[in-house]
Amino acid sequence: MRILHHGAVNGVTGSCHQLDVNESGAISSYLIDCGLFQGAETAGNASAKQLQIDFDISTIQALVVTHCHIDHVGRIPYLIAAGFDKPIYATEATAALLPLVIEDALKIGVTRDKALIAAFLAKLASLIVPVKYHQWIALPLNLTVKHKQDVSAVKLKFKPAGHILGSAYIEFDLIGKAKHRVVFSGDLGATYAPLLASPRSPYRADTLVIESTYGDKNHQGRKHRSKLLKQLIEKCVADKGVVLIPAFSIGRTQELLYEFEQIIAKNQHNAIWQQIDIIVDSPMAAKFTQKYLEFQALWDSEAKRVVNKGRHPLDFEQLYTIDSHQDHLAVINYLSSRNKPAIVIAASGMCSGGRMMNYLKRFLTEPTADVLFVGYQANGTPGRDIQTYGPKGGYVVLDEERIDIKAGIHTISGYSAHADQTNLVNFVKRMHHKPKHIRIVHGDEDAKLALADKYRQLLPECEVVIGKA
Ligand SMILES: [Zn+2]
Ligand SMILES: [Zn+2]
Missing domain, CATH: 3.40.50.10890 (Rossmann fold)
Incomplete structure (x- = not known):
């Protein structure tokens, strides 16, 4: 497998990651979030270029949404406009919130035309698949392409991330001769945040893609x-x-x-x-x-x-x-x-x-x-x-x-609705089977470097890298 990033590598916004089940990416892949860039991260071209889906979507079998913040879902309209017609998996609460967020994004950034918005929302609704927390579901996998790959099935599970209502981190199981579990943290909530329980660590992750918004800071209690x-x-x-x-x-x-x-x-x-x-x-x-x-x-x-x-x-x-x-x-x-x-x-x-x-x-x-x-x-x-x-x-x-x-x-x-450095370290420390590969995304440079140091100290055997576009 391989993981590509189409956002949230040079900063915290524009989250969009691609999980390819094989090394060349030629067969099946899944998109995790499809968010908008904001602030300086639009690099001065907040307009068309930043909104374009500038990557090949032909192998993508599904979009999986971690949570409804605009920097994680705001490019969905552009994804659909680019021809994406595959299921969008989300937790039940996220599935309920997503149409509201997208409707708002369309009104602000795209069009005020009611009929157009209604048509678009109907399309969106037809793609959304609500999933319960803690439940494994099988993902579509393109097996028609002739290939010599190890993966014969892909499953996913949403676990509460404690960040906002419906937020989840996602466990992917790539099943073949061996099983490889890839965990995408999405945005993780802080401990003792009001309203939502803080996230519990996964039992296992072989590869972890983790946010680092506050990778170099600890919050006040x-x-x-x-x-x-x-x-x-x-x-x-x-x-x-x-x-x-x-x-x-x-x-x-x-x-x-x-x-x-x-x-x-x-x-x-x-x-x-x-x-x-x-x-x-x-x-x-x-x-x-x-x-x-x-x-x-x-x-x-x-x-x-x-x-x-x-x-x-x-x-x-x-x-x-x-x-x-x-x-x-x-x-x-x-x-x-x-x-x-x-x-x-x-x-x-x-x-x-x-x-x-x-x-x-x-x-x-x-x-x-x-x-x-x-x-x-x-x-x-x-x-x-x-x-x-x-x-x-x-x-x-x-x-x-x-x-x-x-x-x-x-x-x-x-x-902050984000985990702080201690929370992010504990997220890994409390796993039973610790990752062999950690990819750090969704943070400013200092935060990513500081968190990488912490993980290297914690797991000397693990390969810790900072995600690059
Ligand atoms: Zn968020
Ligand atoms: Zn975020």
């Missing part, structure tokens, strides 16, 4: 980070200013709501927390929150206990959801003139588009406002610029407009 969030918000709103939290619509937004509900419930006599408005300004996030509620069976035991106590972690009294664009503009006006603390959660998570842009343009110049980063900011995104230059009194360019940053800028790293 859960307790510390909840406390930090509470203190920081209290400090930020002491001047009655607004707190802006850029967040992915799927995952981060729901985790934050969960944390805020918890803080509100535990601080019944705290005036700030009993009065604060928590505004989710994103129709997408609202739809995803609905899916999180539908798939409550996938929540971790702590979250289920909260529900059993009669609380509603994702649907509480002080939570306001903004839908229409008109209401969005009205909220910005209202917040400009109000005298009451408010937290706004909106996409995009890296400030590269979405409704968050209007908030930033309006409030970044205000000393009473604060921006709180809780997620990874890719190199070259406005989010990274605000995070880097904001605390030094710098500026950021949003939609070609220079905006001087007067607002307070803060980062809490613990809320």
Whole structure:
């Protein structure tokens, strides 16, 4: 077998890997994710070239999706446009979320034509195959080509990755004279993240392709980070200013709501927390929150206990959801003139588009406002610029407009939906049969190198390489 990468090798976005069952790639192959490039990783040509499917798809028998983040699924429309007509395997929750994500991506990046979008979504729906976690399924294999290869069957299994709802790492078994197990980590969740249980290591992997987003960092612990969030918000709103939290619509937004509900419930006599408005300004996030509620069976035991106590972690009294664009503009006006603390959660998570842009343009110049980063900011995104230059009194360019940053800028790293270095090391350490080959992807250079060092120390026998396009 061999593994090729069509993204997420020079950074964290554009995830798209190809597993060929034989060395020449001439027979059957599978695509793992098909994501969009973002930020500096578009290398200045965010347009057509980055979206093209510039590799041969004729041998691909199926697409397998680890989770619904746009940098893992955003190129699916282009894949289908390139003629891809094979099954798309995903967990049940991912299968439910995928049409929403793709519809949004089409509306933003491709077309507003309703009939076209409907036709495309119908096509997508016809390809999606929902699969339960922990269940082996046989993948289509092209056996009509005459070949002398060892592989006679390929199976896959999704295991919970604890990253966002529906997220999975994938085990592939290439079965022939010998069995070779290839594990693709997708994005792995951090330990003690709210709502979803952290991932358990696979029993076995012969070859492991693993993300390294935080391969060189360790997160602040859960307790510390909840406390930090509470203190920081209290400090930020002491001047009655607004707190802006850029967040992915799927995952981060729901985790934050969960944390805020918890803080509100535990601080019944705290005036700030009993009065604060928590505004989710994103129709997408609202739809995803609905899916999180539908798939409550996938929540971790702590979250289920909260529900059993009669609380509603994702649907509480002080939570306001903004839908229409008109209401969005009205909220910005209202917040400009109000005298009451408010937290706004909106996409995009890296400030590269979405409704968050209007908030930033309006409030970044205000000393009473604060921006709180809780997620990874890719190199070259406005989010990274605000995070880097904001605390030094710098500026950021949003939609070609220079905006001087007067607002307070803060980062809490613990809320990352990604495993940290210790988690990534433990993922391998806790396997019974350890890999002989590890391929590191999905990270900045420093993160990949640091993680590679850790794995080499842990497994001197293992071949550890950094994935190249
Ligand atoms: Zn992700
Ligand atoms: Zn990712």
